[in-house]
Each structure stands twice: as structure tokens, then as C-alpha cells.
Amino acid sequence: MELFDFYDQDRWPHVFCPGCGNGTVMNCFFRAFNEMGWKLDNTVFVSGIGCSSRIPLYINSDAIHTTHGRAIAVATGLKLSRPELDVVVFTGDGDLGAIGGNHFINGCRRNVDLDVICINNNIYGMTGGQASVTTPHDYISTTTPFGSKEYPFDLAELAVAAGANYVARWTTRHVHELTKSIKRSLEKKGFNFVEVVSQCPTNFGRRNKMADPSALLDWFKESSVRRDKVRAAAIDHVDLNLAGQITTGEFVCRDRECYHEKKGGGAHRDGH
Amino acid sequence: MRPGIDLRYCKGCNICVYMCPKQCFSNGADLSVQGYFPAIVTAPEKCFNYGRTEKLICELCVLSCPDQAITWEPEPEEEEEKDADQTG
């Protein structure tokens, strides 16, 4: 497949700032998508509001760009009404973790067959760099000029606890690992969640002495810790994240029955 | 194959320069029509895939380029000869 079989060339180049990680995630996603042999005509891309949620608007496919935070709710309705379609959600940390947090945890719990790619850039990029739920403690944003007092959300860990079928976290520095994880998530049924820690040089890096995209990528490389190693050493990975490190890897891979595999029936019928 | 940069799309973030393990790229100094300073491929022959046509490896530049500006191009024959001359 050629690049512009996936993207709408008329809309190129895209709106993202120089050095933004969204494009990297698009590359990895479509590499995995292509390897899986999925068809654009059979796939619908759903997103909310934010930088990462602009991605579906560039894809040469059916796409719905919904209101802030509601991507998973819309995708749930769409998937249940047309189970034969593949539904992929592109979302960001603010969209998924803050305003859409309720839909996110309930989506994981409900386990509808969706693939959710969350591009976590630690900031509200589109509105100009306000602190988000994943801004690391003590980091600067336009709404935390003296450093963030709060501690960040661990979205992947949240998804594990809420019951998602597949959870992985990588950074934009780990492109091959990310591609592999996206492929796994496309393969699997149920609610699959891949979080990508991504760079926002314009709004996050610039205010935190990492204005160059490569400085942010370097930071990802330095602070990434593989989850299996942390586990082996019996260190609490959530504590690591709170300290500003990033646990990467596959968090969970299980096969819970997904929502629309179960039709009717129910416990009460067993008695008859 | 060798990496090539599409000047229409490159926004000059230089992520390729950072990512490439073989230092094939370097920061550009010429302003493009879009108003950026696109990176340049200064040492394509160092690339792992130079001389390969299939089963490409590495691909860190192509996968991480946020603007979809890097693609694989076949090595121009003249350039190969020229390179050979230079090394010879």
C-alpha cells in the first residue's frame, strides 16, 4: 500500500506542529493496519476533540470527529449497531482521561470490541498548553506556572483495573514496539487500549526546557522502564510513574468475553 | 533502498537526525517553500538498507517521521558510481 492510499492527500501536510508525535503514531498504526490486512472501507475511525483527535479527519475512510471526551461512547453505539465494522478510536490524554474518563473506564468494563489508541502528550496542546491529567508532578504548563501540584493519572494501569482485554504503553521513541502492540490490539477482540506517550515540543517541551523534539525523545528514552523488569524487581510501577518515570510494555493481554459475543441467555435462564 | 525526504511535507523537526543510528541525516540550512528548514540526507550510503530492495530493516526514520516526509527511494545508479569514484 502506498502512503496516500491511507491518507487524503488533498489535506496534506497535516495541521500538527513540527516535531509532534501524532504523525509518528499514524505511521505505526498504518504499518500495523497494513500488516493485518484490514480494509479502510470496513473501518471507521472515531475521535473526540484535541490534537490527536484530528487524525481521523486525514484518513481516507469513514470518520466521525465527535464532541470532547465522547469518542468511546459514540464508538460503542456504532460498533453495536454495525458489529461487522472495525472501529478504531484515536484519542488524547485530556479527551480520554479527564472529560471522557467515565466513558473510558466503563468502556473497559463493558469490553465492546474497540481499539483505542491514546496519544498522551502530557498537556492540552490544542488550547495552548494547559496542565492535563497526565502532566507529571512539578512540570510547568500555562495553568501550572509554578509546577503542577497534582500527580498524574496512570491511564494504562487504570485500563487494566477497569477490565480492558489488552493494554500496552509505549512512547514515540519505541516505534517498532509500538507497531507490534498496535498489531496485537487489532488482532484481539474486546476493548484494547494502547497508550502512546508522545512529544509536544510546542506546548510541553518548550516550557520544560525540552523545546527540541529530540530532547523530549531523549527524555522518553532515559525515563522509560520496562514493566516486566519492574515486576521482576517487585517495584511498584505506579510509584515509578508518579516519580516521573514511564513504565512501558504490555500491561495485560487477556480474553474476557466481549459485550456483543453474549446475546440473550443470562443466569436466570439456567434454572429452567 | 535509500531514504528520501519530500520537501513539500518536511517541517524540519529533525527527529530523523536524532533517530537514525547511522547518522544518515543532518540538519538542513536551506529554507523550503513551506517556510521550514528541512533535514537533508547527507550519507544515504551508510543506511542499513542501502543496496537492499526487500525485507527492509531498521526503518526508524520512516516510522518516526511525524510528517510522512521520508520514503524509500531506489539508489540512483549514477550516484553509486560517483560514490565509488570518491571512495576509489
Next chain:
Amino acid sequence: MPIKPGEYFLQGNEACTEASIVAGLKFFAGYPITPSTEIAEGLSSRLPQTNGEFIQMEDEIACVSAIIGASWGGAKSMTATSGPGFSLMQEAVGYAAMTETPIVIVNVMRGGPSTGQPTRASQGDVMATKYGSHGDYQVIAFAPASVQEMFDLTVKAFNYSEKYRVPTFVLSDAEIGHMRGLLTVPKDIKIVNRKEKGVRRADEAYDVPDDLVPAFPTFGKGHKATVTGITHTPKARVEPEDPKVHQELVGRLNDKISANRRDINKWEVIGPDSKTMIVSYGSASFGGREVAARDDRVGLLRLKSLWPLPVEPIREVAEKCEQLLVCEMNLGQLFWEIKRVALEAGCKRVELLAKIGGAPPTPGEVRHKLREMGVI
């Protein structure tokens, strides 16, 4: 199987449930809230029997978002709510209007603001239905006043929603929703389905026809449809900066409803030549109907649709009568709109009988008000 033609003794909410199945409902997302819960409960068993999908979502925003998603999948979809849930849904109502998504929202109104009176009727959401979300948009709203109308108008709500690609409301209230009464299901019920895009040619994919309602590009059929709430051109390109694009888009979204007002509006008149006309709708019209049926001096204009504002019937009665009395179960919402139209039409006097608290105005209260006005 949808309900068979015949006579039934049903609750208003049950009539709405059955009507939605008849109209072709295939997806319902609900969240429990008094007094609309019976609709979700009913559909949780009825939809699986009719090859549809029922889901209980985590909140009302999720409900309306889910039905928008299902609607783009091609399924006729609906949700039902009341009071606080309706407030939550407003965000997505604007989105559905902007993206021209056909959805039906049943609002079994209860006393507000806030939690208010969960079990008592009210008509406090009339203005919120039209003006609840931000920006300029138009919706269609029907106001049933009996179990039979709960059935008929729910079917109509689906038909108009599909025809005009617009969020459509059934503004019932706790009184109608929980009332039991006779329902006659007719043999032939007219069902309208959305005009689907058939041709796969990119250049005509988003053409705007004369009726201002573009064909619906259902997902998964190769249309490569882009749906966005950002201001977009007719070819679905995002253009948030261009004043002309915004004016054309939002202008058309409003025009497609107001230009088709005559097709949409439904009403009923008792005693059209009376000197005094009562204008009312929903359960607030019970008292007025009794009075109008027994007194030649008093007539009744009962609005079955509230939005777009039925200007023509109001103007018609206002031209002929001497005074209007508007009966509402709120502190005067549609009253101001009716008064504006009536005064423009030459009617001298427009009064309001406003009653909140949950009980519809009784015939005695209506007569008392008319006596105060000195007309009976």
C-alpha cells in the same frame, strides 16, 4: 415482532416503546431516570426480540453519544430521559444538529430545576429543547397529550427525524408517561426512512439538494464520509475560520427546518370561531379541553408540535378571536412566543395561566382564570 394492529390498554411510556419498534427502532441507549425509566425497561426486552440492540450506558451524555454513533451506522436510534438527564444531553443535541444526525430523544418532563420533582409532571423543558445547546440550531419537537398520541407522535418523530436529518424530541411529561389509556394501533402506519446515499462518486457525495437535506452517507458503505462538529464545507472539509462557510452551513441547518414548518407542524382546534381561545399543549391542555367542550364562548388550540414554532395556526386563531389564554405547566415559556405571534396577528389580549407543582390545571382553574379575565 412489532405490536399488532388492534386495541390495547397501555401506559404512555409503554405506548412510546411499542411505537418506536413500529417506527423501526434498532438501537436504544438508556440511563435510568424517573419518570422515563419504563421506556428503557420495555425496550431492554423488546429490542432483542426485534433484532435491535439495547444498551444501558454510564450516563446520559454517553446515551445520546451512543445513539449518534449507531445512527451513523445506519440504525434508527433513540434514547429517553427526563429533567437532569436532559440537561446532560444538550451537548450532543447541538452536535447532532451540526452533523445532521437523525436521532429521537424522548423527554418525559418532570419538575425542575435540578432534581426538583422526579415523580411529578412539568413542561419546564420547552425552551431548553430549542435553546439548550449553544449556537443557532433548529430541532423538531412533538408534545403528546394522550396515550394514543404518545404512540402516534413517537412514530412521527422518527419519520421527521429521518426525513430532515435532525434531532427530534417527544416532549411528554410524567402525567402522560404514567397515564394508562386506550391505544388503537392502526393497520397502516406510514414509516419514513432516511434518504441514503447510493452513488459512490466523490464529487456528488455531499451535494445539497433543493429540500436542503443531503442524502445520508451511512458508514461502512465506501462513502468515506467525514463527520465533524467543526464548521465544514458541503464536502465535509473542516473550515472553522471562513465566515461564509459558517453562514452557509448554519443557515442551511436552520432553513431546512423553518422552510418545512408547514409539513412538520401538527395541531388540533376545538371551537375555532370562539371569542376566547385557549392555547395549550400536552397535559396542560386537559383543563382547557373540558372547558372548550362545554362552553361555546371558549375554544382550544392544542399544539401537537412545539418546534419549529407553529406560527400559522397561532396566527389563524389570533386573527379571529378577541383574546387568547395560554395554559402551560411552567411559569410561561412558550407563552412569550405565542404572545409575540398573536399580537403581530392583531389579537388584543394574551393572558397566561401558569401552573407548576405537578398537577395539570383543572377545568375549574381554567374557568376561574377566564372569569378573572371577564370573558365568561
